[in-house]
Amino acid sequence: MTARRLLPLSDLLLFAVAMVWGSSYGIVKSALAFYPVLALLALRFGITFCLLAVNLRHLRHANAAALRGVLVLGCLLLSIFLAETFGVLHTRAANAAFLISLCVVLTPLVEWALLKRRPAAAEWLAVGVSLAGAWLLAGDGALSFDFNLGDGLILAAAVLRAFAVCVTKRVLRATPLPALTVTAVQAGVVASGSAALALLFAPSQWQPLPALAGHGVFWASVLYLVGACTLFAFFAQNYAIGRSSPTRVSLLMGSEPAFGALFASVWLGEHVSMTGWIGGGMIVAASLMATAPWRSLFAARPSEA
Secondary structure (H helix, E strand, C coil): CCHHHHCCHHHHHHHHHHHHHHHHHHHHHHHHCCCCHHHHHHHHHHHHHHHHHHHHHHHHHCCHHHHHHHHHHHHHHHHHHHHHHHHHHCCCHHHHHHHHHCHHHHHHHHHHHHHCCCCCHHHHHHHHHHHHHHHHHHHCCCCCCCCCHHHHHHHHHHHHHHHHHHHHHHHHHHCCCCHHHHHHHHHHHHHHHHHHHHHHHCHHHCCCCCCCCCCHHHHHHHHHHHHHHHHHHHHHHHHHHCCCCHHHHHHHHCCHHHHHHHHHHHCCCCCCCHHHHHHHHHHHHHHHHHHCCHHHHHCCCCCCC
16 A cells, blocks of 8 residues: 555645644743734734635635635634633643644534544544543642633634634535635635724723834744744645545544644653653654545455466
8 A cells, every 4th residue: 555545635634734833832921922912903914814815716606605715714703813812811831732632523513514424443442542632631730620711712612613623625526716815815804803893892902013123033923823834834734634534534633732742842842751652652652643545555455376
């Protein structure tokens, strides 16, 4: 069996997205030291929208149902970012890391309900391994579940992530819109939504941009968030969702906390215990389990003469 069949392009892209998003937490933290949450979201996705605006030309040939679908995807993405970002501000990092990993468990259930695809036994096994790994990795930061507003927001973000993957699959299956066009619409909705929320309900978050001189860390963080964590990541995710099942996508993306721990250890110098490394290894192993062609591996081989 060739390596291409074992690891198709969509799987490799999702692994790359998990690595990039795993590194994004430290980058976002650096950027937030200079600029508030809603203004940063508006800036990040506003730049992304401008860079991708040329792809909106494909919307001319889309019907009303397709337009509604991509707008719903944009609203889901806006809700996810708001819930995740404000949730992290009100809960402990260990709690957030574990609760967001529940998306891996929720996605097969949402896929079963919305797309009528029952996950295979091997996928459920991978989900269990991923959840156990997330528990060990997050427990490295001493989990504490005195449930509060932040925990509720992170849990809501996990549910929204599961729905977003499945709804994206349904929208892309029903419309021929390119992945870059869908990404452009999503970026526009998140940028305009964040800006509107800041102007209407939190005007203190709408501040002048930091000057280029003396704020190199901020602008380098913004460029990384736009180029790697938004342009590449959302295009790759939308591309992969159109060619795979939501459960498989969720399992591959579920390796994000493991890569986040690796980035925190290597780049930020944070300590990760042996238990945390074991948990991260289990999450990556679960992702690899999701890529295995189980039907081919266990198919009955023709008898040899």
